[in-house]
Amino acid sequence: MQRLAVVLLCVLFAPAAVHAQMKGDPATGRVIAERWCSACHLVSPRQTSASADVLTFMAIAAKTGSDLKSLEAFLADPHPLMADPGLTRRDIGDLVAYIASLR
Template sequence: MRSRFRALALPALASALVALAASGPASAQDAADGRAIAERWCASCHLVSPDQETAMDGVASFREVAARGPLAVSALEAFLADPHPLMPDMALTREEIADLVAYIDSLAN
């Protein structure tokens, strides 16, 4: 019974691994897409880009968030997955969150 299972399972497993390898790496974070998301969803409260001039008082700019360091930036992924009650329900995908975090991180440079 085991040898029959192996005879059936191993070729299927090998095919799956080949297909996975051929599909290439997962998409990387895209800071440009993150900026577009920030301008659409976040700019009404936060300063999201260097060329933006106004934002709500007392709300951290994206540059300030980025300056807090990599740990704070990486914590944003969890925060954005379950937004603060004062934030709109953006319902961002994991990829959009990664892009937004990549954009914020790019502002630290």
């Protein structure tokens, strides 16, 4: 009976754990943004300058709202004018989580 209860708990909570894992880590995303994106974008409120006239991460966060899937898709297939740092799916999830945290 205890074994059945453990199995049921695992089945019930495993999808939530996977979903949480897929969301990404904002702290790691901030590190990625500072490393790969800050030359062109203002990636945090404390950054004072960037070299290109592009949207800030705070503006991107406000613009995308809750539509994070389109942001993930954009980062997976970057615009030709945007550098392609070769982000992994995990990097993209972390970066999107960071951008979402700026709302």
